Amino acid sequence: PSAEAGLYTASDQIVLLTQENVESILINSTAAMIVEFYASWCGHCVAFSPTYKALARDIKEFSRNVQDLRHKILDKLETHGEPWPPACPPLEPTSQMEVDVFFETNDVKHLALIFEDATSYVGREVTLDLLQFDSIAVRRVLNTEESLVTKLGVTEFPSCYLYYPGGNFTRLRVDIEARAFYSYALQRLPGVVRSGKPPPVSTELLKNNTEDPWRPFDKFRVYMADLESTLHYSLRVELGAQSVFQGRALTSLKAYISVLAKYFPGRPIVTNLLKDLNSWLQKQTGDRISYEAFKEKLENDAQSPNSTLPDGVRWVGCQGSQPHFRRYPCGVWTLFHVLTVQANSKGSDPQEVLRAMRSYVHNFFGCRECAGHFENMAAETLEQVTSLPTAVLWLWSRHNVVNNRLAGALSEDPQFPKIQWPPPDMCSACHAVKDNGEHTWNLTEVLKFLLTYFSSDRILTDYLE
């Protein structure tokens, strides 16, 4: 708006743009701005100006961090004056009377009660977090709700209790009494699944869902069988989709095989093959290599008694509850986490593995949409990787960004929900809570955890041929 035009004044929380100040205010501004162009003689503009002023007042008060915004949304929901649509979440505190009859009117398996004082947002935040999940309801109970507080013997605020028909209850055990820990623990209760998703099937039933026999495994470990399966699929199937490598694709292939030869912590027979393949590849001076030539070298090597790569896949930690879940992409993530961790102790160039991964994914990864997403992330932030440990952490945090985007998507295996990883039951020390109650990662602990979790001497060799 122009200062002379008269519909607004400086007291309206609006910046009045004039010929003199327009450049200095808009150019190189660090804030996003909404600019209204209007004419003071226009009847519509006059009628619209009170709305614009109200908007300015409203967003001027908007806070700068996500937590404050979330609290504001909760406040707005709760102070919403008009009748609530039925789908509105139950945010008001509950009482003994309501809890007594809860299971008569609600068809859920679990009722989580979060005891807290009136100023705390944790109960409402967890209620919203769990809203998309079936079989569970969350209610906040104020510390002033004496009968419930006494009945359950609650002395800590906040704290969370699971309440069952008949009045049984038990305290939810978490390492830290905070939103992220409650939400994670509640989402893992039996029967709790994202709405619209089939309930997870037991491993007994899983046996019948895939053509392969189900291989029992430890969810907290990395398996060499997954890594070898990934190599098999990558070298024999995914790369096989190229008829010839030239230009960037050739550079990418060489960089990929080179980091595998340097850092793949495999059985000697497999590392021998990778090293052979690498020295052959680095010797090729032409500007193109056909996949046929690459494959011939690979299979010739694979016939020697002390160098081979098992043919076919045998997924273990990357098994999915259906044939279209997990498997190869799970293997690709695992492989590159392992490689960044190996490079952390053996490498010198902080970006070597990540650059190889970036160009592999960009040039060859079969999921083209994934490749596009990954390339965007790499283009934005890969340059920030300036040390070997930050390379390990970069891949971990980018993987969590992908997990976050895919949580609840069709490609999510209900048996293996996408979570921010590692969850508290895998690495409690990785999680911390700031003074304001917000969740944060303890990066020193996360790094320690990753270096151990993906280390070569912890990789299990079960199910190998």
Ligand code: FAD
């Ligand atoms: P995955 O996400 O594949 O993880 C494999 C294993 O790694 C987990 O089981 C866990 O043990 C561990 N892990 C989980 N999180 C982390 C972490 N933060 N740090 C370290 N280890 C971790 N799918 C899409 O639908 N859209 C996409 O845009 C997309 N982009 C992708 C980009 C890349 C580069 C890759 C490799 C895959 C992408 N995928 C995408 C596939 C998707 O990320 C999963 O790999 C796939 O859905 C299988 O999931 P999963 O449950 O097996 O776990």
